[in-house]
Amino acid sequence: MINSELSKEQAQALEFMRSGENIFLTGGAGTGKSYLVREFQKELDRDLFPTLASTGAAAVLLGGRTFHSFFGLGIMDGGTDATFERCMRDKKLTKRLKKVEGIIIDEISMIPGDALMISEALAQKARGSSLPWGGIRVIAVGDFCQLPPVSRDNRKDWAFANPVWNQTGFRICYLTQSMRAQDPYFAQILNQIRLGKLSEEACELLNRRVCEWEEVSNFPRLFPRRNQADIYNQKKLNEIDGELLEVETFYWGDERSLISMKKNLSCQKFCKLKKAARSVLCKTIRKNVGSMARLEQLWILTKNN
Numbered sequence: 001m002i003n004s005e006l007s008k009e010q011a012q013a014l015e016f017m018r019s020g021e022n023i024f025l026t027g028g029a030g031t032g033k034s035y036l037v038r039e040f041q042k043e044l045d046r047d048l049f050p051t052l053a054s055t056g057a058a059a060v061l062l063g064g065r066t067f068h069s070f071f072g073l074g075i076m077d078g079g080t081d082a083t084f085e086r087c088m089r090d091k092k093l094t095k096r097l098k099k100v101e102g103i104i105i106d107e108i109s110m111i112p113g114d115a116l117m118i119s120e121a122l123a124q125k126a127r128g129s130s131l132p133w134g135g136i137r138v139i140a141v142g143d144f145c146q147l148p149p150v151s152r153d154n155r156k157d158w159a160f161a162n163p164v165w166n167q168t169g170f171r172i173c174y175l176t177q178s179m180r181a182q183d184p185y186f187a188q189i190l191n192q193i194r195l196g197k198l199s200e201e202a203c204e205l206l207n208r209r210v211c212e213w214e215e216v217s218n219f220p221r222l223f224p225r226r227n228q229a230d231i232y233n234q235k236k237l238n239e240i241d242g243e244l245l246e247v248e249t250f251y252w253g254d255e256r257s258l259i260s261m262k263k264n265l266s267c268q269k270f271c272k273l274k275k276a277a278r279s280v281l282c283k284t285i286r287k288n289v290g291s292m293a294r295l296e297q298l299w300i301l302t303k304n305n
Contacts, residue, residue, distance in 0.1 A: 010036055013173040017139060018043070022132070024108075024170035025141045028194050030180025030187075033141050037062060037104060040139075049102045049137075054110035054150070062106055070096070070103070071119040084118050088125060097126035102137030109142045112149040113162030120164045132168045140170065145194045240274045247271040 006014065010032050017023050017040050025033055041051065041063070051064030059066050068074065072093045076083045087093055105111065120133050127134030140159075149157050159165055181187040189202045198206075223229040237244075248270055251258050273279065 006036075006039070007032070007177050007179065009175055009177060013175060014039060016171060016173050019171075020137065021171045022137060022168050023139045023173055025139065025173045025175070026143055027175030028143060028178065028191050029146070030178045030190075031175035032177075032179045033143075033175060034062065034106070035179070036175075037106065037141055040104075048100055049104070050100065051104040051106060053106040055107065058107045062104075064104070064106070067105060067111055067119070068115065071115075071122060073115055073118065076115065076118075080114050080118055084121060087118070087122050093122070094126040097123050097134070097136070100136055102139065104139045104141065106141045107147070108140040108159055109144045110147050110149050111159050112151060112157040113159050113164070114157055116159045117162050117164045120168075132164075138168055138170075143194075145196075234272075237272060237274060237277055240276055242274045242276065245273045247273065 013023075013025060014036055017025070017036070025036065027033055037051065046063070050070065051059070051062045052067040052070050053059040053062060053064055054067055056066055068076075072087045072090050073083055074086075078086075123134040123136050124130060125134075127136070129135050132138075144158065144160060149159065151157055178187040178190070181190060189198075189205065192198050192202050221229075221232060223232065249268065
């Protein structure tokens with residue numbers, strides 16, 4: 001059945017996703033990758049064809065779980081061999097891998113090649129098959145021109161550079177039509193930025209939109225690094241008169257999950273507050289098979305009121 005709201009290339013991509021092949025669905029921002037995944041999910045048994053994502057936030061948006069959680073990888077302490085041996089002792093993981101028919105991996109660009117390699121080896125071992133992924137069907141979704149894989153040693157361990165990528169035999173579905181940007185010229189500029197090849201005309205247009213910094217302006221700031229945001233937030237907090245209140249962060253759950261969360265989440269040891277400081281309350285819930293861990297974090301963005 002064809003959804004009448006799909007573009008021609010989206011409809012064709014959906015048919016490929018239904019074909020039984022391993023698929024790599026890619027394209028720039030706003031081309032409808034996530035929308036297609038949600039359409040495809042309507043036809044699936046989520047227990048037999050789960051959706052996995054590189055981050056908890058992406059997993060929540062698609063109603064799935066993290067890639068590392070599903071394959072029991074954790075933070076991969078001790079390297080690839082140690083991680084593989086530890087995971088193979090997980091009977092629930094083996095049972096899970098035997099059961100599934102396929103997986104959707106969203107934001108594939110953020111999955112390190114090592115993690116992909118270990119996961120395929122685990123699937124083959126659990127299912128007793130030398131087929132790619134032990135016969136589990138894989139639909140990878142994402143854009144390698146966007147976010148790089150997460151790495152603690154600044155090594156760009158791209159998934160496509162790992163031999164497992166070619167061995168999987170992906171059929172590529174490349175979406176080109178932007179469904180989000182209605183202005184074709186603007187969409188063209190966005191794609192140039194994505195590819196890192198800006199024309200002089202595009203550079204001139206963007207430079208004309210640059211505004212002078214106005215410290216008094218009442219709008220949110222975006223920073224590329226967490227420490228820069230922390231410095232700015234602390235500066236604005238210091239400008240507010242009043243008593244400083246510090247609230248200690250607390251955690252509960254099993255030890256292994258808590259270690260992983262503390263290393264990967266942006267929660268500070270103490271939350272610093274003052275009266276009249278603007279704040280945003282965030283709640284993060286992570287669920288793992290065999291273990292439950294929950295963390296509530298108060299992440300503060302402050303500035304003069």
